[in-house]
Every structure is written in structure tokens, then in C-alpha cells.
Amino acid sequence: MKKIVLTGACGALGMQIRETLAGQAAELLSVDISPTPETLLPNERFEQVDVADMAAFAPLVAGADMVVHFAAIVDERPFEELLGPNFIAAYNVWEAAWQHGARRVVYASSVHAVGMHETTAGIGLDAPHRPDTYYGLAKCFAEDMGRMYWEKRGLEAVCLRIFSCTAAPQNLRALQTWLSFDDLRQLVRRAVEAPVTGFATVYGVSANTRAPIRNDTAGFLGFRPVDNAEDWAEALQADSPHPAPDDMNFTRLGGPFAAVPLGESGLAGIRAMSGGDGAPPPEAETAPAAGSNADKLPRFLSRKMGD
Numbered sequence: 001m002k003k004i005v006l007t008g009a010c011g012a013l014g015m016q017i018r019e020t021l022a023g024q025a026a027e028l029l030s031v032d033i034s035p036t037p038e039t040l041l042p043n044e045r046f047e048q049v050d051v052a053d054m055a056a057f058a059p060l061v062a063g064a065d066m067v068v069h070f071a072a073i074v075d076e077r078p079f080e081e082l083l084g085p086n087f088i089a090a091y092n093v094w095e096a097a098w099q100h101g102a103r104r105v106v107y108a109s110s111v112h113a114v115g116m117h118e119t120t121a122g123i124g125l126d127a128p129h130r131p132d133t134y135y136g137l138a139k140c141f142a143e144d145m146g147r148m149y150w151e152k153r154g155l156e157a158v159c160l161r162i163f164s165c166t167a168a169p170q171n172l173r174a175l176q177t178w179l180s181f182d183d184l185r186q187l188v189r190r191a192v193e194a195p196v197t198g199f200a201t202v203y204g205v206s207a208n209t210r211a212p213i214r215n216d217t218a219g220f221l222g223f224r225p226v227d228n229a230e231d232w233a234e235a236l237q238a239d240s241p242h243p244a245p246d247d248m249n250f251t252r253l254g255g256p257f258a259a260v261p262l263g264e265s266g267l268a269g270i271r272a273m274s275g276g277d278g279a280p281p282p283e284a285e286t287a288p289a290a291g292s293n294a295d296k297l298p299r300f301l302s303r304k305m306g307d
Contacts, residue, residue, distance in 0.1 A: 001024055001025040001026070001065045001066070001192075002025060002026050002027065002063060002064075002065055003025055003026065003027045003028075003029060003063050003064045003065060004021050004024060004025040004027070004028050004029070004064065004065065004066050004067075004068060004192070005029045005031060005060060005061055005064045005066070005067045005068070006018065006021055006028060006029070006030045006031065006067075006068045006070065007031045007032070007051050007067070007068070007069045007070055007071035007089075007093065008031075008032060008069070008070035008071030008072065008108070009030030009031060009032045009037070009046070009070075010030075010032040010034040010035075010037060011032070011070060011071070011074075013070055013108065013162070013165055013184065014030075014032070014070045014071075015037075016165075016181050016184060016185065017068070017070075017184065017185055017188045018030060018041065018044065019041060020185045020188055020189055021068060021188070021192070022041040022042075022043055022044055024189065024192050024193065025043075025065065026043060027043055027044075027045065028041065028043060028044045028045070029044075029045050029046075029047065029060060029064070030044055030045070030046045030047075031046075031047050031048075031049050031051065031057070031060060031071070032046075032048065032049075032071065033048065033049070033050050033051075033071070034048070035048055036048060047060055050089075051069075051071045051085075051089040051092055051093065052084040052085055052088045052089040052092065053092075054092045054095070054096070057092055057093075057096060058092065058095070058096040058099065058100070060096075061096040061097055061099075061100045061102060062100050063100070064097070064100060064102050065102060065103050065104075066102055066103060066104045066105070066106060066192060067093055067096070067097045067102055067104075067105050067106070068105075068106045068188065068192070069089075069090065069093045069105060069106070069107045069108065070108040071085070071089060072085055072086045072089065072090075072108070072138070073085045073086055073135075074135075074267070075135065075265050075266060075267040076133040076134060076135045076257060076260055076262070076263065076264060076265055076266045076267075077134065077135070077263065077265075078134070078263040079134045079263070082134050082135060082138055086135065086138035086142075087138050087141055087142075090107070090138070090141065090142040090145065091145065093105060093107075094142075094145055094146065094149050094155065094157075097155060098149060098153050098155050102155070103155075103156060104155070104156040104157065104158065104192075104197065105146060105149075105155065105156070105157045105158075106157075106158050106160065106188065106191045106192060107142055107143070107146060107157060107158070107159045107160065108160055108162055109139045109142065109143055109159040109160055109161045109162065109201065110135075110136065110139045110161055110162055110163075111161055111162070111163045111177065111203075111253050111254060112131060112132050112133055112135055112136030112139055112254050112257050112266075113129055113131055113136050113139035113140045113143060113161060114127055114128075114129060114130050114131075114136075114161070114253055114254075115130065115131060115132030115133070115136050115252060115253050115254020115255075115257050115258050116130035116131070116132050116252055116253075116254060116258055117130050117252065117253050118251060118252060118253075119176065119212040119250065119251055119252060119253055120212070120251070121212075122212065122213070122214060123212075123213055123214070123253075124213070124214040124215075124216065124217060125201050125202070125203070125214070125215065125217050125218060126217070129143070129144075132252065132253075132254035132257045132258040132266075133254070133257050133260065133262060133266060134262060134263065135257065135266070136254065136257065139161075142159070143159045143201065146159055146199055147199045150198055150199035151199070156196075156197045156198060156199065157197070157199050157200070158191040158194070158197050158200045158201075158202065158221070159199075159200070159201045159202070160187055160188070160191060160201075160202055160204045161201060161202065161203045161204055162179060162184070162204035163177035163178070163179050163203070163204055163205045164177040164178050164179060164270075165178075165179040165180075165181070165184050165204065166178070166181075167180075167181060168180075168232060169229040169232045169236060170270075170273075170274035170275075171236065171240065171270070171273045171274040171275075172236050172237065172240040172243070172250070172273075173249065173250060173255050173273060174229055174232075174236070175208065175209075175210050175229045175230065175232070175233055175236060176208060176210045176211060176212045176229070177205060177208075177211075177212070177253075177255070178205070178206050178208055178227075178229040179204045179205055179206050179225075180206050180225075180227035182226070182227060183204075183206045183207075183225040183226065183227050184204065186223060186224075186225065186226075187202070187204055187223050187225075190221045190222045190223045191221060191223075193222075194220070194221050194222065197220075197221070200218060200220075200221065201218070202215060202218035202221055202223060203215050203218075205225065206225045206226075206227040206228060206229060207224075207225040207226055207227060207228050208228055208229045208230065209228060209229075209230040210229070210230070212253060213253070239275075249269065249273060254266070255269070255270065255273070256268075256269025256270050256272075256273060257269070
């Protein structure tokens with residue numbers, strides 16, 4: 001491949017896949033609203049650009065075979081705060097990719113596009129969208145746009161519904177939802193290398209014994225996760241209270257995002273569930289700014305915890 005464009009390159013997950021993507025093309029053009037990383041790979045170029053600015057972003061896609069779109073705010077926020085980074089930026093990526101003749105967009109979607117589905121339902125990739133937040137709604141918007149651009153304009157898309165992507169499982173819920181960094185890199189590599197994809201979605205989950213979803217119809221991508229959160233089960237169960245049977249943090253795929261009021265931080269709930277250790281969010285393309293509302297517990301958790 002001649003050129004791959006990666007957005008959100010400085011985010012927690014963007015940093016994990018830069019080397020993988022650099023090995024798949026002659027040139028990796030990394031893009032982020034944040035400053036240039038301290039080091040760049042030999043065939044990597046960097047541009048500090050806001051993807052929500054079409055005039056600034058679109059020219060960067062010229063000559064690209066693929067755009068790997070990981071840039072976004074990765075927490076629930078008021079709709080107006082997500083409109084530019086999560087909705088308009090996604091449109092800009094697809095439109096720029098089509099205008100410049102790219103073959104495919106690989107998109108960091110999320111479990112939160114289907115976050116209100118029950119964890120006991122064992123849903124497959126044909127389950128309808130059930131977003132748990134405005135953040136999840138943005139993922140539904142981008143997935144639907146990806147399907148439309150494939151069906152109307154022939155631009156392929158692979159939407160990666162990433163769950164809890166961290167170095168190790170951080171909490172009891174992650175026994176179901178964990179995606180290891182190695183499995184993330186494999187997932188991205190397969191999405192880029194697949195000869196033909198049309199429009200496709202795939203759940204970004206490791207080979208967890210308790211995985212609550214089915215990925216069978218995405219088998220053509222060749223994604224075969226190898227890591228299993230069960231290796232951490234004994235320690236996580238010893239350190240965590242048994243959840244109530246009606247606790248939406250565990251009964252819905254979106255976890256704390258399913259329980260939080262619209263517009264309030266879901267990431268804060270995940271951090272609280274993980275012992276407040278500052279673990280990266282499930283789809284950590286771009287971390288929320290320090291001192292933002294994402295650093296505070298939402299009201300529903302504050303009331304429950306007596307703060």
C-alpha cells in the first residue's frame with residue numbers, strides 16, 4: 001500500500017497501532033489535534049490538524065489507500081460538545097476519503113453503538129443499533145454513514161466495535177469485554193489487509209471465555225483473538241463485590257455508559273468500577289482534557305456512593 005492516514009494518532013489506542021500501520025504501507029500519515037509525538041517511525045509523517053476542519057483535513061487524504069479513523073472525544077458529553085469531534089469529523093473522513101479515491105475507511109466504532117442490549121442476549125453483528133449515550137449515537141451515525149457510502153459510492157468500510165481495550169482487564173465487567181492491545185493490533189491489521197470487505201462491522205473483543213457477543217459473520221476478516229480475560233478472573237473476583245442482578249453496569253453491554261444520564265460522563269463510572277486507577281477508557285482515541293467533567297463522578301454515582 002502506498003499511504004495510510006491515521007487520525008487520533010496520539011490517543012491511547014492510536015499510539016498502540018501506529019507501528020502496525022507503518023508496517024502496512026510505504027507512508028503512514030499520522031494526524032491528531034495534539035502536538036507531534038516525541039518520536040516518529042521511519043516512514044511516518046505527522047500533521048497537527050483538527051479532523052472536524054474539512055479544509056485543513058481533506059488535502060491530507062490525497063493519495064491515501066485507506067483512512068484509519070480513531071479520532072474522537074471518547075466519553076459521554078452534552079450533544080453540542082460531541083457534534084464537531086465525533087459527528088462532523090466522521091463525515092469529513094468519509095467524504096475526504098471518497099473525494100480522493102481511497103479504497104476503505106477503518107473506523108474505531110464502539111460497544112456503545114449497541115450498549116443498551118442486555119449482556120445475556122448473546123447478540124451477533126446483525127443486532128440493531130441501541131446506543132446508550134450521545135457518544136454511542138455518534139458511533140451509530142458513523143456506522144450508518146459507512147454503509148451508505150459503500151452502497152451509494154463504493155467506498156468500503158470496516159467498523160471496529162471496540163469494547164474495553166487496556167493492557168490488562170481492569171474490573172469485573174472486563175472479564176466479558178476486554179480487548180488486549182495485541183488483539184487490537186491484530187484486529188486493525190486484518191481490517192486493513194482483507195482483500196474485500198464491502199461494509200462490515202466486527203466486535204473488538206479478545207477470546208474471553210465470558211464474551212457476551214458473537215462475531216461469527218465477521219469471520220471472513222480473519223480476526224482470531226488469542227488473549228483471554230479469564231486469566232485475571234480469580235484476582236478480579238476477589239477484589240470486587242458481587243453485583244446486584246439489576247445493576248446496569250453489568251446487565252447492559254454499555255456498562256456505566258448505559259446507566260449514566262445523557263450528557264454525563266460514563267468514563268468516570270468505568271474509573272470508579274476499576275478502583276479509580278486512571279486506566280484508559282474503552283475506546284481511548286483522545287483522552288478528555290484534565291479538569292473536564294470527565295474527571296468528576298457523574299451525579300448518579302455520587303448519589304449512590306454518598307459523596
